[in-house]
Amino acid sequence: MQALKTIRTAMWLDYQIMANWTRPIIFFTYNIAKPVGSSLLLIAMYYVVTGRVVGSAALSFLFVGNAFYMILAQVMMSLGWVVHDDREHYQTLKYIYISPSSYYVYLMGRAAMRFLMALFPAFFLLLLGLLIPIPYDFNYPLLAFTLLFGWLFMVASGMLLNSVNLLTARHGGAIGEAFAGVFYLFSGVVFPVSMLPAPLQVVAMYFPSTYWFSLVRRSVLGVEVDGIMKNYTINQCVLLLAITTGMFIAMSIALYLTMDHLARKRGTVEMITTY
Amino acid sequence: MITFLRAVKGRAYPRVVGALREPSWMFWEIFLPILSISAFVMVYRALEAPKEFEGFVILGGIMTSYWLNVLWGMDSQFYWEKETGNLQHYIIAPASLESILAGMALGGMFATTTRALAILFIGTWMFQVDITVVNPLLLILVFIVCLAAMYAMGMMFASLFLMWGREAWVMSNLFQEPIYFLSGQNFPVKALGETVAAIASLIPLTLGLDAMRQLMFPSTYSWALMNPVIELIILLALTLLYLILAMFFLKKMERLGKEKGTIITRWL
Numbered sequence: 001m002q003a004l005k006t007i008r009t010a011m012w013l014d015y016q017i018m019a020n021w022t023r024p025i026i027f028f029t030y031n032i033a034k035p036v037g038s039s040l041l042l043i044a045m046y047y048v049v050t051g052r053v054v055g056s057a058a059l060s061f062l063f064v065g066n067a068f069y070m071i072l073a074q075v076m077m078s079l080g081w082v083v084h085d086d087r088e089h090y091q092t093l094k095y096i097y098i099s100p101s102s103y104y105v106y107l108m109g110r111a112a113m114r115f116l117m118a119l120f121p122a123f124f125l126l127l128l129g130l131l132i133p134i135p136y137d138f139n140y141p142l143l144a145f146t147l148l149f150g151w152l153f154m155v156a157s158g159m160l161l162n163s164v165n166l167l168t169a170r171h172g173g174a175i176g177e178a179f180a181g182v183f184y185l186f187s188g189v190v191f192p193v194s195m196l197p198a199p200l201q202v203v204a205m206y207f208p209s210t211y212w213f214s215l216v217r218r219s220v221l222g223v224e225v226d227g228i229m230k231n232y233t234i235n236q237c238v239l240l241l242a243i244t245t246g247m248f249i250a251m252s253i254a255l256y257l258t259m260d261h262l263a264r265k266r267g268t269v270e271m272i273t274t275y
Numbered sequence: 276m277i278t279f280l281r282a283v284k285g286r287a288y289p290r291v292v293g294a295l296r297e298p299s300w301m302f303w304e305i306f307l308p309i310l311s312i313s314a315f316v317m318v319y320r321a322l323e324a325p326k327e328f329e330g331f332v333i334l335g336g337i338m339t340s341y342w343l344n345v346l347w348g349m350d351s352q353f354y355w356e357k358e359t360g361n362l363q364h365y366i367i368a369p370a371s372l373e374s375i376l377a378g379m380a381l382g383g384m385f386a387t388t389t390r391a392l393a394i395l396f397i398g399t400w401m402f403q404v405d406i407t408v409v410n411p412l413l414l415i416l417v418f419i420v421c422l423a424a425m426y427a428m429g430m431m432f433a434s435l436f437l438m439w440g441r442e443a444w445v446m447s448n449l450f451q452e453p454i455y456f457l458s459g460q461n462f463p464v465k466a467l468g469e470t471v472a473a474i475a476s477l478i479p480l481t482l483g484l485d486a487m488r489q490l491m492f493p494s495t496y497s498w499a500l501m502n503p504v505i506e507l508i509i510l511l512a513l514t515l516l517y518l519i520l521a522m523f524f525l526k527k528m529e530r531l532g533k534e535k536g537t538i539i540t541r542w543l
Contacts, residue, residue, distance in 0.1 A: 021445065030445055037452030041461065042318070048462045048498070049324040058322060077448075089358055168303075169293070177451075178307035185314040191321040272359060273293070 010109025067125035074118035079158030080176020137222025159252035194227035282370035286378025294386035349429030421483025427517035463498030
């Protein structure tokens with residue numbers, strides 16, 4: 001019960017930090033600008049090579065992958081900043097630490113709100129995809145399941161980053177985005193996993209995001225065109241997503257406990273860097 | 276003048292030392308950006324694009340690292356300094372705010388250059404990109420003037436972002452992907468059409484990238500927006516314009532801050 005209260009409060013706080021500087025309509029416009037910019041960049045890359053911006057399997061692959069990657073990128077980008085923001089900007093980290101709530105659970109709540117906020121741009125991009133046009137073939141129950149598990153693995157991944165941040169100096173806002181790059185490269189987001197060199201394909205199979213993006217394509221496009229991922233059935237993908245997500249959660253808890261101990265020992269919970 | 280230079284040195288110092296003292300920076304600033312660049316290269320490979328396009332991605336990655344430094348290390352920095360309580364010290368110190376910003380810019384450029392060089396060497400080696408520099412002197416000039424224009428723009432936005440308060444973060448976020456698209460980070464900006472490209476030319480990154488692409492990958496000249504010499508001249512004009520605007524907005528920000536008492540107000 002205490003954990004749920006903490007998550008609810010953290011979600012409310014996160015929304016206030018994100019959005020109370022302006023009116024909701026401006027906030028939502030701002031919220032979609034970044035993902036739209038990112039999609040247009042990829043469409044432009046596609047255009048300079050092929051000379052067109054309409055229908056092909058490759059375009060559908062990269063457009064849908066990128067639309068859902070934006071959820072991951074937004075969550076990572078925000079979570080990459082939370083520890084530094086609490087510690088150095090608002091200087092409230094130490095107060096959260098001494099409160100009866102767990103900092104880990106508090107961060108889960110912050111991540112949950114970022115995830116919810118990131119869903120809007122993804123759906124907006126899907127609407128935009130009708131203009132290209134992307135041949136959608138939705139499987140709604142699968143999409144709902146995929147999104148739920150997406151939140152779990154994103155929280156776990158964000159916690160890996162946050163745990164490291166407990167010990168590091170402020171790097172600016174790009175740190176989370178850089179971390180998200182790991183998933184961008186290894187998960188078959190905008191190009192098939194089969195394009196990766198063989199050793200990296202093995203690495204990709206340990207990432208929950210690889211199965212998540214495969215399930216996203218199956219639930220939104222109705223097909224999987226990735227040469228490697230299409231060898232897995234939906235059930236196998238679901239199972240592997242659950243297993244790898246479980247691994248990430250276990251890793252994130254272990255890393256958090258280690259880094260939390262070190263941060264207390266080295267006194268970095270109050271660290272302020274003014275580079 | 277001596278005070279100005281001392282202030283520049285004083286503000287650049289923590290950034291230079293910070294870049295060397297904080298080993299985790301190396302990981303975040305060099306290794307992870309390589310991953311995103313690799314992903315874009317793989318997209319071009321999947322689309323069977325000409326090899327030069329992979330070079331565009333690496334060049335875009337290098338210049339983007341400077342752009343990110345301008346956004347997070349310049350534009351939003353005064354706001355950050357206010358939040359951490361340093362801004363008031365800058366204002367009461369016997370040095371101009373311009374010198375503090377110039378110091379930030381030089382220190383930031385140093386730290387970012389280490390990342391940019393790593394991206395250049397690792398990227399060209401990893402993806403076997405052939406670079407043919409047709410006019411090294413012009414390339415160096417374009418690069419330096421492009422950086423000058425970008426950091427001058429950063430100086431201008433530093434005071435604006437400070438006036439806007441918490442929206443500074445929002446603006447920095449907003450100036451990423453949409454600007455990557457408008458400036459043609461990974462593709463020739465001419466593809467956007469001449470009108471959009473001309474408007475996007477107000478961002479120094481656009482012209483700098485276009486000129487450098489022509490000078491490093493001459494076989495893609497047909498994608499050029501305009502002659503690199505003309506782009507150099509426009510970049511010089513932009514540098515001057517943004518410096519003048521930076522000085523104007525700095526004075527305005529300082530006056531408004533003193534009148535409204537917001538220079539030491541935090542978390543707004």
